[in-house]
Amino acid sequence: MLAPMPSSPRKVVIVAFPDVQMLDVVGPAEVFGTAERLQPGRYQVELVARARGPLRTSSGIPILPRAVLSEVRGPIDTLIVAGGVGVYEAAHDRELVAWVKRRARTCRRVASVCSGAFLLAEAGLLDGRRATTHWAAAENLAERYPRVTVDADPIFIRDGNVWTSAGVAAGIDLSLALVTDDHGPRVARAFCLASARLPFQGASSKPSTTPLDHAVIRPPLATLPRVASKSVRPRSRARAPRAAVSRCQFERLRKIRS
Numbered sequence: 001m002l003a004p005m006p007s008s009p010r011k012v013v014i015v016a017f018p019d020v021q022m023l024d025v026v027g028p029a030e031v032f033g034t035a036e037r038l039q040p041g042r043y044q045v046e047l048v049a050r051a052r053g054p055l056r057t058s059s060g061i062p063i064l065p066r067a068v069l070s071e072v073r074g075p076i077d078t079l080i081v082a083g084g085v086g087v088y089e090a091a092h093d094r095e096l097v098a099w100v101k102r103r104a105r106t107c108r109r110v111a112s113v114c115s116g117a118f119l120l121a122e123a124g125l126l127d128g129r130r131a132t133t134h135w136a137a138a139e140n141l142a143e144r145y146p147r148v149t150v151d152a153d154p155i156f157i158r159d160g161n162v163w164t165s166a167g168v169a170a171g172i173d174l175s176l177a178l179v180t181d182d183h184g185p186r187v188a189r190a191f192c193l194a195s196a197r198l199p200f201q202g203a204s205s206k207p208s209t210t211p212l213d214h215a216v217i218r219p220p221l222a223t224l225p226r227v228a229s230k231s232v233r234p235r236s237r238a239r240a241p242r243a244a245v246s247r248c249q250f251e252r253l254r255k256i257r258s
Contacts, residue, residue, distance in 0.1 A: 009036075009044040010077035010108075010182065015100065015119075016049045016065060017093070019086025022057040023168045024113040028080050031175035034191045035183070042183070048072055050096050058084045069099045078178060079107045082171075083114030083134070091122040101125065111163040111178065113171035120164070121145040129159040134167045 012032050016025050025047060032043045047065045049055050054062035081100060090096055101123035104110045112120045117133040118141060120126050127147040132138070138152035151157065156165040156174040165174035176188040 009041055011074065012043050012045045012078045012080065013072060013076045013103075014045070014047050014080045014082060015096075015116075016047060016055055016063065016082050017084075017086050017090035017096065018056050019058045019084055019089075020055065020063075020082050021084030021114060021168060022059050022061060022063065024082035024084060024116065024171055025057075025063065027168065027172040028082075028113060028175040031172060031179060031191055035179050035187050038187060038190055042187075046072070050093065050099075058086065069096070072103070076103055076107045077109070079104055079110045080175075081110075081112045081116035081119045083112065083116035083118075083168075087115045087118050091118050097123050107161075109161040109163060109178070111165070111174060113165050113174065114167055117141060117164045118144070120162070121148050125162060126164070129162055130157055131159065131162070131164040132157045132166050133164065 012028075014025055014028060029045055029047065032045050036043045036045070046067060047063070048067050048069055048071075049065040050069055052065075052068050054064050056062055079100070097119065100119060104123065104125055110120065110125060112131075112133075114134045115137050117126065117131055118137075121131070121141065121144070126145065130149040130151055131141075132151050132154050133141050135152045138150050141148065142150040152166070154166065155170045156163060156177060158177075163174055163178065165171050176191060179191070180188045
């Protein structure tokens with residue numbers, strides 16, 4: 001059985017901007033949308049941006065936000081800020097940053113996908129908190145915002161009511177963790193089954209090794225899962241570069257095999 005529905009749908013607002021990474025938007029939207037389709041009444045998902053009309057993504061494919069910032073009405077349960085190459089310009093958009101900061105005060109929780117952490121940091125929402133972002137942007141985030149404790153290793157981090165995730169795919173793991181936090185692991189597992197995806201890397205759901213065992217992996221990654229399973233966390237920093245993967249991905253493979 002799925003967990004009981006809330007008394008009213010939880011509003012999930014995803015914030016986008018020009019040159020946003022499309023998967024940072026679509027990944028979380030599909031997770032919450034699938035949870036809603038499994039049992040209607042769980043979530044109401046809205047994509048918003050500062051300007052009206054089609055929004056250019058980093059891939060060149062436009063997306064169409066449902067509303068502009070000023071049109072968002074009522075309480076927001078979960079505020080998610082996407083990432084992408086346009087996040088650095090977005091972090092200098094005073095109106096956007098001010099809106100995120102103001103609305104975050106009344107949200108039950110706030111989250112960022114990948115480099116969306118830069119926008120949260122600019123709004124001061126990560127001050128005094130531990131956070132993650134894409135491994136290639138972690139050093140930049142730490143330098144720009146010294147009041148943030150940046151850790152590039154985890155797939156996602158929860159610090160109080162603020163959640164941050166690493167790369168693009170980690171945004172799906174983060175969203176599954178948010179759904180699990182709301183309704184327990186069954187809904188997240190149902191999403192994984194529906195999308196033929198490896199179970200997410202959360203404490204409530206140990207990943208199955210079956211898909212990985214039967215995958216065709218070309219050298220030198222063929223031995224990576226076995227090596228990762230023998231690696232303790234501190235040594236993953238040294239092993240990951242030799243395997244030509246990020247520390248975050250190495251940690252993901254290590255967890256799958258553990």
